[in-house]
Amino acid sequence: MRTLELWTDSFHEGEWFMHNIKKLCGASSCHYIHNFIPSYTVELDPANNIEMIVYGSYKSWENIPSKINTLLEMGKPDIILYERESDEIILAIEETAAVPTGNQALQRCERIFGSAYLKIPFIYLLPEYGLHKDGNVRRASIWPTLLGLKLSLQFQVPSISLLYSDIDNPEDYSKGTGLDMLFQYTYYLIKQHLGVMDKSEYQKLTALTTDIITEMCAFVISQFDKIIRFFPDLLRFKKKAFAILLAHRILDKESKDVDITIDKFLLWPLTKDRGIPAEFKDVSLGAINNNDFLLAIDDCVRKNKGYVLSQGVGTRPQSKKDISGWFKIQSAFSKQLNLPYKKPSADLKKTDKGNYHITTSKNITYLIDALEDIDNAYAAAFPQHGLSLNKLLINTAALPVFLYICNSLKPRRMFGDPFTGQFAAFANIFCYSGTYRKIRNAIIYLPYQSAGCFYDKDKKLTRNKGTAIYSLLADIVICNDGYVVSFQDKGKLYGKENTL
DNA sequence: GTACGACTTAAGGCACCGGC
């Protein structure tokens, strides 16, 4: 009898998984190892029994397999299904009831990316409709679904998002197709992994995969215009042939693709190639708090050298007391590296309620046609360093740029949720082609974060979820006062001192 | 044009946990 291990954040999630997967199987029984570790024997089909052991709370165990540890470095999925005998992760699952508001909808995307990057199948189960605290219903974001489709194509591994609930029953598991599809798909993946899948079941798996992709595409088509002003690949998303092709690519890794347009999947064009459509004309530019670098980037957009995608912008003001405390800690981080810390030259703008805006640029995502324009803006705003971004990024200097801004002031906050997930989603979607060919530079700008936040007391790059993701997806990070951490150069710090 | 309110965004709060 083969034994599978269920690694979860809590026993509760393990029990939830077993409760649902058992429904698709024959007889089952449960006993407890050492009186507390649940071990199920499940009749997968009349010819195959399997044992499933539930390990709750990842960090409580000493024998955690190294493959699971590697996956956890890029974010913690709720459930990981693993077989020790073959040392293979069969599947990772993320399950949430969170209402999709703002960047929260993107906060789990680094897990989606991490799994696909490690060629591990991933299923994300989330509500299509959620009840917001204001009493109104919100519909899910398109970004996790877009990311899943792109990753499935790039890494030839299932990365799917499944939706539950409906508009009249927000957050209700029993509505919609998501929950049923999750466990049906899981059941097939287990059988496929164990090599006990017959031909008719493989056909059913193919049909199910095609259905899931069709639903993911349909969801994006019905929802994109609520979230972005422009969507680049609509025709493909409407074609059933694409769902069939992608299902085939995911399930039959030996197959040679015949569709040479895969590389152009979801390609975000240059302004100079497509011009500025009318819907971009009224886009909101400008800064709340003055920032020379970002004002120059806004100018690029005004001159048709790039565009922004956000629809509506947000600001999250903070109290004066918190702000001054965080500035002190940021300064201390800079001091550790003997760097200056530069506060904004003018006072932060005050809100009606007496808080202060920390927002610089109102948009946090820019797609800029040429690195040269970013380089010019950088050189004008931070002349003291004498740095050329064109030279720093010499291997990718010909590529356009995705610029991500995080105005977070609280030290090291940007390494955690929701920022890491948001960056991971955008960096993959904007900066890599359908065959995972790099097509844009990914540049992060953190106006308030000291470069010192990136290093420990021994001046080594800190190891956390943020730096793990940046190492894979970011080219450079521009920190406070223009100091640059280069992830093309293993986290080396650049500035006028040219130190680390 | 402006007032309103439904809706979106972007930031930290906070609970939990592990190391010291």
Place this chain on the structure above:
DNA sequence: GCCGGTGCCTTAAGTCGTAC
């Protein structure tokens, strides 16, 4: 006990459509 990292969730304030 405190402190820092992580991850789920809350919320200040801006946006934008609509009605007058």
